[in-house]
Amino acid sequence: MRIPFIAGNWKMYKTMAEAREFAAKFKTLYHGTDVKTAVFAPFPQLALLTKQFEGTGIGVGAQNVHFEKEGAFTGEVSVPMLKEIGVEYCLVGHSERRQYFGETDETVNLKIKALLAGDILPVVCVGENLQEREEGAEEKIVSGQIKAAFKDICHEDAVKITVAYEPVWAIGTGKTATPEQANQMCFCIRMTLKELYDEETADKIVIQYGGSVKPENASEIMNMEEIDGALVGGASLDPLKFIEIVNF
Ligand code: 13P
16 A cells, blocks of 8 residues: 655755745645655755754655765765754655756665665655657656666665656656656656565555646646655645645
């Protein structure tokens, strides 16, 4: 039985004051549901949010991490640093990191392993770009990303990983993949996981859809057979919109 998981990715938005305001409001709106929820915030806001959301059931996640425990890596943040302040989840391989910051399939795999070793739950993002979809290569691209991300990860650890399918052409564009397109790719991801592991393991892994999810389309997306959750960008910045999505 997979528990639905709806998360907000704030990207590089919200100052400390804005994060505090969001948390205060969101806590009054969130009454606990059967859906797991979390907010992925910029590094400076994480400690504030883990404190604000303590005991509420609302999780807090980082948007990136380095795979080494410590070292001379100026500007980077490690798994133990995140763990110490109560961070529960971490995004890995978001398309914006792949596109603008040199994230590769190899670093995605190293980061997932470091997070699992440090007891933080990875949410790994995969997705094709417009050209790849137009060429009909989307399933090949995404299953390749999945195989690379899960390389040398054992069954017991694999089930701790959430996959977020985010077609690059649907991120921040207002263009949502049709629920059928999203469902088809989530099915393909599950088949790839079944190939890598077995049916039982693949059936346990939560797969989210991300890309222009909003209150108006959340329930249609969440009602698709293979889609277990959503990774929400823009609409997660507004507590009223985000709660509507969580309560789809
Ligand atoms: P939008 O919901 O703004 O399209 O962003 C999706 C996303 O990238 C979430 O990680």
